[in-house]
Amino acid sequence: LDSNHIKDSKGIVRTRSGLPIRGGTTGTIVVVIFGVDGKYCVTANVGDSDAILFPARAASSDDHQSWDHLSVDHGPDRESEFRRVLLLPDSLYPIKLMFVYDQADLINRSDGALVFLKDGTKDPKYVKRPWKNGLRPHNFRYEPAVYAVTPASVDTDATAIAVTRSLGDFAAHQYGLSHEPDVSLQHLDSNTNQTIVIGTDGVWDCWKFEDFADLVREYNDQNVSIEHFTEQILEKTIERALSSFGQAKYDDASLVTIRVGVQSMNSGRVSRS
Known part of the structure; x- marks a missing residue:
């Protein structure tokens, strides 16, 4: 701790005057592993910045669930x-x-x-x-x-x-808020191209997942660069946020995309406040 902070008898970090520290953040980490027996994705997260896996296209025209949640949404409705x-x-x-x-x-x-x-x-x-x-x-x-x-x-x-888990928000830990992540391991299909999208709630609040999946496939079919793909998706997200929620309620939006090919991987990142 620095000179401006103390720990109370419960182990809660406070300002030196004893006031609670309320600031916190979500956290999501995705690691793609190319192993001798295939590709794997390890995901660890706290909070509601979701990581979602989108295949290159749905398995069939009847496949309505064309995405997989890699992270766990730690919300009060869970x-x-x-x-x-x-x-x-x-x-x-x-x-x-x-x-x-x-x-x-x-x-x-x-x-x-x-x-x-x-x-x-x-x-x-x-x-x-x-x-x-x-x-x-x-x-x-x-x-x-x-x-x-x-x-x-x-x-x-x-x-x-x-959220019910976060990094920070120290005062809320005495009531049950947790900083412990959920960790998952997912096998990735080595024979197809897939896209992993990690976004804050400012991104996901603006989409139905099936619509986002359609958008991912549309850009993949156009064979655009991952950087252009990321920028365009975030621009569309911001347009939706401003038209539906307005500037005052428009949440920060950060987006990381990872395109996992059969033998390669590319990523892009962009953020807007």
Whole structure:
């Protein structure tokens, strides 16, 4: 720690005056390995900057799932994350994050409707009729906005965050936020070309995955460079973000693309704020 920060009795990093440090970030790492027995992709991530694998084209005209998630989206609408926090020992976590919906006219996010019932299933009332119950969509896939928040009784270290795992956000760790990554290993088809796209939520919020898959195939069919491919996709994403969310709610967008060929690999990266 530098001279401006301290660790309290719970091991939480704070400013020297004792205030919580709220800043944090997501993190996603993808490593492609060319081994003697084929190609593999190792992915580690915390948060909601997703890594998705797109084949050169769908296996057939009836193949509606033409992509594979390599990362795990650590959001407050994920059942496994709800159960992870729920099962944390009360002796170490006497106060835990609540998973709530973002609803219209809320003064405090902690007053939002709970995403999960006590048995770990989503409340059917909000699953069946989300918009009739004041929920708000937060992306092009019309998924309701959700937050991990502290109860209203929490004052100084109150937290409202859209992910359940992150790097940083130290004060929220006392309530169950985690920095532990999910790690996966995926075998890649050595006989086909594939594209791996890693993007922040500012990218993925602007797309339905099937539409993004179509766009990837379109650019691959044109045989454009990976740099041009990356720039063009991000430009289209920004156009969608500005037209749908406006400048005020336009989220940062960073994009990394990796084109894995039969015997080669190329990558491109671009970011916009």
